[in-house]
Amino acid sequence: MAKAECTPKWNTLALRNRKTCPTPEKSFQTTFTPVSKDKNSQTAGLLAGGDTQSSNGPSGQFVARGSIESPSKVLLMLVAGLSFSTRLYKLTEPPHVCWDETHFGKMGSYYINRTFFFDVHPPLGKMLIGLAGYMSGYNGTFPFIKPGDKYENQNYWGMRGFCAVLGSFLPIFAYLIVLELSNSCTAAIIAATLLIFDTGCITISQYILLDPILMFFIMAAVLSMVKFNQQRYRSFTASWWFWLVLTGINLAGALGVKFVGLFVIVLVGLNTIGDLWRLLGDMSLSLVDIAKHFLARAFALILLPLILYVTIFAVHFVVLNKSGPGDGFFSSAFQSRLIGNNLHNASMPEYLAFGSTVTIKNLRIAGGYLHSHWHLYPEGVGARQQQVTAYLHKDYNNLWVVHRQQDNNSQSGNPDLVRHGDIVRLEHKETTRNLHSHLHEAPLTKKHFQVTGYGINGTGDANDLWQMEVCGGRKGDPVKVLRSKVRFLHRATGCVLYSSGKTLPKWGWEQIEVTCSPYLKETPSSQWNIEDHINPKLPNISLSVLKPNFLEILLESHIVMFRGNSGLKPKDNEMNSKPWHWPINYQGLRFSGVNATEYRVYLLGNPVVWWINLASLGLYFTMVAVASIATQRGFSLGQQRIEHSLVLVRGGGLLMLGWLLHYAPFFTMGRILYFHHYFPAMLFSSMLTGLTLDILFRSADLLLHPPYSYWFQRTGQLLLLFSILYSFYLFHPLSYGMTGPLAHEPGSAMAGLKWMDSWEF
């Protein structure tokens, strides 16, 4: 069906392009534009790339063309139709949780239930998923425990459908972007076709994931930026403002979904800097005009996105007001906001006393609770005593009992309060070991000393003694629960209890290292507060903890997110995807199913599409090199060639920059990487392919004489279309699901299609 629809479209294009060659604007209009709104659309748009038009007065200012002519409108409808139908087809299959749906579906449910959670990504994507679920009647009760869980009769189609609809916009945006940049329908159609029939793009759009939402905002931002660029000779008109503000809104959206949105912000930023640089060189503009331009951009591209971004977080914090699984990552003050948290409207003894059971929280953001457990430091890491770590989750092993220097149990009626300067011994409640330090180097921070759990039933040695000091306090001040910042000075060595923030290796259960630092600097890392405080002998007093203001919450949640992101290190045994794997489509991701009996979906790009993209990257560089050397050497080129090389260098350059920005940074990232991280870059790569191949086909007359060159052009386009469609036909089971034997067995639907050994279907 797809084939039948597409072939005539390509033929109409063919007709158009042939006529376009000799005198583009004339023949074009006579053939096709009885209703064209803009008279000089075709060439004007091409030349608008140059600075030459700027000083042509009012007539020159109206050259921004309405690029939506009637044939391209038809094509646009076609692209939209194909795009939606490929993405929405078999949307509800498989009816179980696939891959990361277990995270994002769950987080969507948290929004519906208003439960606080922690995630390394900003909240917009999950909020939208939650909203989509809410609107479509999902009640947030499905637990999303692990991939493969059956949805039964839950309304999951709304969330998937929302993602798929956003995903369906990608080819449409690609079409419009390439049309703007190259002013060629053929190029735009090639780009859109590549994306429509890419199995990877289809698969990643069909599930409850952040990627389709992210890519929607990225592409929308690029599209509005390109549209804005076309408005450059109509400064401060309504449409100019519209596209500028829309760019800003989309940037905020992209950043609000994932931090990867930062890359598109850099892209827009660089483009804006180039734009301002051009304006600065325009001597017809006064400095005041330039300042206006600058301020307009600063408002729409910096201030507005920032406000929106902050608003997203404000909504996030207002909606999520119940205690949930993410509490422990945040400071005590933060937790007191959450209904159901034990610090919310807390009531506990106000002053710390000897004999109390407490949890001790590090003041550094995401610093964790002082923790110990029944495991020893491994051999070769300091003394072989019990580990002491900092742990982010709430747990019985976080409980410590405060003792005096000597006595083990205080019997008297009213326990004594702990005061500034008192010597204490901290006994771990579960294991009855004392908090201990000695002159061995710490496991990771070699400049510090090791902290261990030592002794049994509270009997240890002199190295178990710590002097408790309230920061900014004087001798005799009591220690206030939650509100006092305290530090623990080790009596014997003079060092201070410190959380280094480094993640211990596997033997330490990937918890955070705790050391004793000989440098007595006052940093949050060496300061702690008492969070839970249990002492039945003291009266409980309701504490209204200082509630943090919004900016503090915002800052804290960002630091926690960044910590979380950089903490996602690859595990030793786990298969780690490398960035160089991605453009060659080396290995995909299992979305669902492993064995022959299961319903399998495999995220893998359509290899033909991806390899065409890869080849086009090389082709692009060659063509740009040839074109720019020819220009630099001063060869006389025809008008048409000059236009082509301008499109290559300007439009192609923008797309190439986008590809680089969304791809190159991954090489420097230490965190764990997955195949799907490449998809934003892949969008840019496909658009570049459309632009490059189109110009390649059109440059056939460099080698061949007119009738042959035209045939070559046609054949090339048809061959390209055919190979994309046929490969889609071959590989569509990857996206739409397959059952039965695996590919290396003859009976499989994918038999003979395992072109690379590394593909796992």
Add this chain to the structure above:
Amino acid sequence: SWWFQKMLQLPLVVTAQVDLLLVLVSLLAFWTRLSHLSYPNAVVFDEVYYGQFVSLYMKRVFFIDDSGPPLGHMILAFGAYLGGFDGNFVWNRIGAEYPTTVNVWSLRLLPALCGALCVPLVYLLTLELKFSHLSALGAAVLLLLENSLIVQSRFMLLESVLIFFVLLAFFSYLRFHNAPSSSWSRYIWLILSGVSCGAVVGVKYMGLFSYLLLLVVASLHTWKLIGDKTISHVSLDFLIVSYPAFSWQTLLLQNVCVQCVHRVLCLVVVPVLLYVFWFYVHLSFLNRSGPHDQLMSSAFQASLQGGLSRITRGQPLEVAYGSQVTLRSSVSQPIPCWLHSHKVNYPIRYDNGRGSSHQQQVTCYPFKDVNNWWIIKDPGRQQLVVDTPPRPVRHGDVIQLVHGMTSRFLNSHDVAAPMSPHTQEVSGYIDFNVSMPAQNLWRVDISNREAESEVWKTILSEVRLVHVNTSAVLKLSGVPLPDWGFRQLEVVADKLFKAHSSSLEWTVEEHRYGTSQEQKEREAELHSPTHIDVDRKISFWAKFVELQWKMLTVKQEESEHKYSSSPLEWITMETNIAYWLHSSTNAQIHLIGNPVSWGVGNLSLLAYQLLAVVYLLRRRRGLKDVPDGVWDQFVCLGCVCVGGWLVNFVPFLLMDKTLFLYHYLPALCYLYLLSPALLEHAHTHLLRYAHQLQHSLTHQRALCVGALAVLLSIFLTYRTFCPLTYGSPELSAHQLQGLKWRDTWDILYRRR
């Protein structure tokens, strides 16, 4: 005598121009870097690290060092060779005294020479950047009086060598660029530049970034050359009218082409070839087996004298039915190991309650052992000896593997493996009559085959053993087994067919043709050493690729060092490094820079960037503050100096390594190159144009006085820190306290 008289009447003239300033700074540089070079007569800081490699060079023992390519180590080793060092010194701790047999002076000579030569090079480089002799002198003095550079050049360390080659590369390239295009001698400079680039990358990987910067500068120049239409403007018009003029165009183009080709040859091909050449020298020199053998493949090890080659020499090449083999896993992480089995069964139930097959354990064992021997059996025949002639095993053949000592068959089945329950257990098959049939057929899959029916070769072939019944692949999971498995490594069969994982590959390491049919005889045979005839060689390229790959991928456990620091701390010199402390007195050597010069460098970096931004914005608005020629000079200065600083600093911010202050020294040199030149620019252009004429003179004078004052204070600071730079004289604890200019510096004093 008449002839002699005639001779005397002829004028004997030698005209020589000697830049006395240059000679003077060079002499001073040699004096500061080379005097008392053999003091302290003890191992200083990283000498302990490089020293071990120097010793290994002297003994020609193979090693891998992931810190950098081999040229740097070779230069150090060459110095040691000149001094007659025999490699007999244990480099085990900083501060250990050198025995009298070690010629310390020669060990440290080459880095010190390189460090000294940096000073005149900076002088010359400033001249090539088209600044005055006075600026050149300023740059040379800054470098000359920089305590950290002095410390770093006076010991057996590599930074000064790196800096020397970087400066040489830039200097000779600019020499080439500035020379008139007619002279042919300028190509000598281009070649020299290429050679230095090869050396830069050969000394440290960080040099790569400086090399790339040079390439960028060179390609910008080449791009201008391509755009140079001085002749072609005329001929282009002719091109349309008359055909003969076309040859003009071609000629010029050819000329441009030839020039481009020269540049590519000298600046790209020469460095790449040289880089490979360093490895060629390295590998042909180090031909004995040593401590790092285990990291390399069996084929590589076999090419070294001693070690594995002593065992494997003379083994039959082709694995045949009846061969007795040991199978080594291709993974060397966590440690290299061999497929192993022993007379102990898997426990019936594991600690977590899961059940096992209770058949014989199959593991991977990191030591040579008689239980590592396996016999390759044809499933269709009973015999365990090799036929005459031997029937080789080929890719795709199905075999059985019999454990030599226990005669159990290598078996796998649908039972979860002990530590990795998602994979299948591998066992030595015992029939317990519990309807668990033997599944002991394995298909040989040679993954590095060249032909479809390739024969399985000892050492060379990387083989996958595919279980015929389940198509799972024999795999080293690498997880240590608990006590019941004697902490040996777990071996499993994994169904997930991941083509790239080297944990699936096995190589035959020891190999002989079995001759004894009886079990008792066979056991005796297995205990006997393998026989010996010829040794095998692998090509240089294979060795080069393997070594380079291992060097880039071997990750040593990175841990924090007491004196390590983060890149941002370098700019303000937050930390120092204690290099050496006398064993009984307070005499000590620290890596501490000259704080005044350091500040001057940072200031000029900031000033340049500010100035550049102002210039750029104003030029864009058509306001040309300086003439075009001066602007070009200014841009060129920025490209080399600020660019050089960036490429030598920014990469460290992205690195996940333990870093030290000395990593900043190359970047620092660029700042010292920048400061005087920028000052000159300000003096001649900024002050002249920015103010009215009568004021400018006073401003210029003030600038000169200021510069002199700064130079003086630099000299005084240098003097102040000299005791920590040269390690003598010894200072009292009080004086040392006075030198602690920053709280974060760690200066040691003995309590007496």
